[in-house]
Amino acid sequence: MSNQDLHLSDQELLLAADGELPLRRATQVHAHLAACWSCRSRMAEIEATIADFARTHRQTLDPQLPPISGPRALLRAQLAELASQSEPSSWRRLFQFAPSVRAAAVLCAGVAMAALAGGLLLHHFSPGRTNAAVASLERTAVPDRSLTPGATRSVTVSDVCSMPHEEVIGDVSASLRQEVFHEYGIANARAGDYEIDYLIAPGLGGTEDIHNLWPQPYTSRTWNAHVKDALEERLHQMVCEGKLDLSTAQRDIATDWIAAYKNYFHTDRPLQRNSHLESALVAVQRGPSRRRRFPYAEVESSGGHGA
């Protein structure tokens, strides 16, 4: 609906206000809003009402909440007791998937597909980014080696190749993400501006370790997350075809992934987006999975919206 004469529905306005539209649609909606006074005022009404409700929700309930200190102490004690009782289970299932899990994951493929159609990534519209933030975005296209040298676990090539590259990826925990942002001195990260990326992809034996994670900007024009994705897939493929040593792949991507890209793709510039899109679509058709990239806002504390 790019036609300026048609007004936007409440539902679409709300989706836009909540940052839930696919990037491309969000761009269209905001273009419409810029030109349409009537939709803009409805949007303002909707946003004000959400904010009102969120505020009311808190203001009525918060005075009734007991202080956190007692419950905190209680939980700490209970956890300690629980931890001392239960023998920690040895780590298992590094590369295993239960069948039911796989089935559920396949259902998610549709979502991944929608995300791809909406601009390759689950990417949220984020208006009003400051110039300072943009400047800091560009700095982190390549991670700081002192903070993020890369970390791996001991895996064999057959471990790495026993499943499709994308399926070994897990989400980084909330607290770890916070730590990484903190480490890089990024305060108030705008939703969707960064992903916490693995320097050495899990599919290449990289671990979820703070030394292997850095905030990668979505907004870098040339050397961005899409491009690095393509490199990871290429390296994984080469390792599994026996054309490349796993440790070499790990070292190259950790040392300078951009140089590695140039080297392995024999190019000085990132290849066309479309060719990446195609390979991503193939991945989706093959199975679930390209869902590792969730904007930071999703793990943010409750303050993310409204008030």
Add this chain to the structure above:
Amino acid sequence: MPPMDSIDELAFPIAAGAARSAQPSEIEREVMDLFEQFRNPLLRYAFSFGIPVHDAEEVVQEVFLSLFRHLQSGKSRKNLRGWIFRVAHNLALKQRYANQRSCDKAASDWIPEEHADPSPNPEEHLSSAQRQRRLLAVVQALPEADQGCLRLRAEGLRYREIASVLGMSLGAVSISLTRSLARLIRADGR
């Protein structure tokens, strides 16, 4: 949309197998961090089921103990916030049911005393307390699922998280929120 916490991720070798000592493990610390972050939002959410606040507090404790077991057994870290709220949702429902069974009339004391008339009246100047009462009265009159969407949204959850907590589709979440907001706007006489 199915729950998003469906893909297992790498087990965390740090905490597993570590010798038990007086120091809290990595997982204990992680759970405590999440507690700091989500205790109030979860307490508000559980409380809004109309259970007494001390019951809501117990629900929250139980949520984090479950979270600890969940993480300790190396299960998924996908969508942890959604997972946490889902467990709170189920436990709060169970608690409310138990309270009703024991003829302990569920205390719906979270909403201020008198219910304001939700009909819009733009002429009238509303004080902020009156407006709040009116908003809450409108919300209370909504179907339970709509209330849930709205409250989870007020706590800052993304739609896919709300969907996984309430077992709805993404589309249903979006429609529910749109409907509720339209009502709130009408009631507010905007």
